Amino acid sequence: MTSLFDLEIIARMVQLKHPLYRSSMLFPEEKSYAPGDVSPLAQDIFDLMLKGSKKAKSLRTEGGVAFAQYHDQSRQLYQALEPYARVSGFR
Amino acid sequence: MLAALADDFRGAIKRFDPLNTTFRSDWSTDTIEKVRLRRALDLNAGVSLQSGQPEMRINLGLYLALQDALLDAFCVRGFFVSRTAQTDRPNAYGVLSVGAPSDTRYHDYSEINDLDGDPLARALTRAMPLQPIRLAQADMLLFFALRWVWFHEQAHWILGHLDYLSAKNRLAKTGLKEAELFSNHSEGAETYGEAYCFELQADALATQCLVAETLGLPPADISTPIYEYQLAIETSGTSGTFAPPPNTRSTRFRICLMAAGLCALLFELRRERSGLTSKTHPPPTARIINIALTALST
Numbered sequence: 001m002t003s004l005f006d007l008e009i010i011a012r013m014v015q016l017k018h019p020l021y022r023s024s025m026l027f028p029e030e031k032s033y034a035p036g037d038v039s040p041l042a043q044d045i046f047d048l049m050l051k052g053s054k055k056a057k058s059l060r061t062e063g064g065v066a067f068a069q070y071h072d073q074s075r076q077l078y079q080a081l082e083p084y085a086r087v088s089g090f091r
Numbered sequence: 092m093l094a095a096l097a098d099d100f101r102g103a104i105k106r107f108d109p110l111n112t113t114f115r116s117d118w119s120t121d122t123i124e125k126v127r128l129r130r131a132l133d134l135n136a137g138v139s140l141q142s143g144q145p146e147m148r149i150n151l152g153l154y155l156a157l158q159d160a161l162l163d164a165f166c167v168r169g170f171f172v173s174r175t176a177q178t179d180r181p182n183a184y185g186v187l188s189v190g191a192p193s194d195t196r197y198h199d200y201s202e203i204n205d206l207d208g209d210p211l212a213r214a215l216t217r218a219m220p221l222q223p224i225r226l227a228q229a230d231m232l233l234f235f236a237l238r239w240v241w242f243h244e245q246a247h248w249i250l251g252h253l254d255y256l257s258a259k260n261r262l263a264k265t266g267l268k269e270a271e272l273f274s275n276h277s278e279g280a281e282t283y284g285e286a287y288c289f290e291l292q293a294d295a296l297a298t299q300c301l302v303a304e305t306l307g308l309p310p311a312d313i314s315t316p317i318y319e320y321q322l323a324i325e326t327s328g329t330s331g332t333f334a335p336p337p338n339t340r341s342t343r344f345r346i347c348l349m350a351a352g353l354c355a356l357l358f359e360l361r362r363e364r365s366g367l368t369s370k371t372h373p374p375p376t377a378r379i380i381n382i383a384l385t386a387l388s389t
Contacts, residue, residue, distance in 0.1 A: 007356060013164060016360050
């Protein structure tokens with residue numbers, strides 16, 4: 001899966017400085033860093049991509065938000081959003 | 092020349108359906124019909140309510156920034172086709188540099204307005220080194236990146252974000268903008284959490300729409316740049332890893348991830364350079380992983 005590596009090239013090309021990006025889990029900024037190296041989390045994602053989406057589906061949380069730390073917060077919010085949404089079934 | 096570029100931009104957007112016909116029939120939902128293409132040269136897009144009706148706004152600067160970043164990135168030998176070392180990237184191939192190297196590149200081209208004569212012509216200071224096949228790849232990604240932004244803005248409306256904030260009297264007059272503060276009440280963790288979730292949710296729906304639509308596009312549909320890319324492959328006789336065929340699911344999947352991720356990165360860059368690396372939007376890594384996982388499960 002080359003897309004994430006390509007995005008890394010772009011992020012470096014445009015000199016994105018976001019601290020959460022520069023030191024993030026996806027593209028670690030380490031001394032031993034070599035272009036294309038990724039963290040264990042990113043590697044997990046790549047593995048899932050290669051193996052198929054079955055396990056990836058289990059990683060999704062409500063509202064299409066993938067990260068666990070948003071889960072509780074997002075569940076409450078999406079309940080509050082329900083009366084305003086123009087489409088149902090997107091969770 | 093700037094006017095010609097604006098016409099190109101307008102032409103590209105005009106080709107868009109508000110939503111794929113399948114989605115519309117499945118969801119029976121209203122979409123944003125009013126779209127304003129602004130001549131502003133900073134990278135931005137957004138949605139707002141005007142007299143209760145939704146309006147989408149997209150800046151010309153978004154078009155320029157996407158084009159600039161893509162053309163520059165495609166100077167990297169292995170970009171889009173393989174993992175590549177960063178050292179492969181020749182530094183001298185700027186495509187849309189405006190004057191001296193600037194901190195505003197890739198997110199704000201307002202300097203063009205300060206140039207005399209034919210401003211954009213003067214802005215194009217260097218020759219374009221790309222092969223036709225690479226230009227076709229860049230054009231294709233530009234199309235899908237714009238399409239993703241379009242879906243993302245539609246998603247804010249479809250998912251009820253505007254109405255929710257409006258009901259709580261927290262919707263700024265300017266609405267939701269991708270490169271600015273989220274609402275007129277952006278203090279407190281709760282509101283930040285809303286902003287995070289809104290953006291991630293809109294990213295997810297936009298990605299679902301883009302993946303579903305893109306995977307279903309027939310290669311012979313001349314209304315899409317996939318067809319033009321296919322023609323470029325046949326004309327150039329290029330094949331294999333240098334020109335992945337656009338009729339495979341893996342190539343189209345890669346296109347979707349690239350298009351969505353590129354937008355997330357450039358919007359972050361705009362916020363960062365505007366001093367708005369605030370808590371109003373999720374970090375780009377969160378957005379990219381969210382986009383990737385959503386695409387996988389679509």
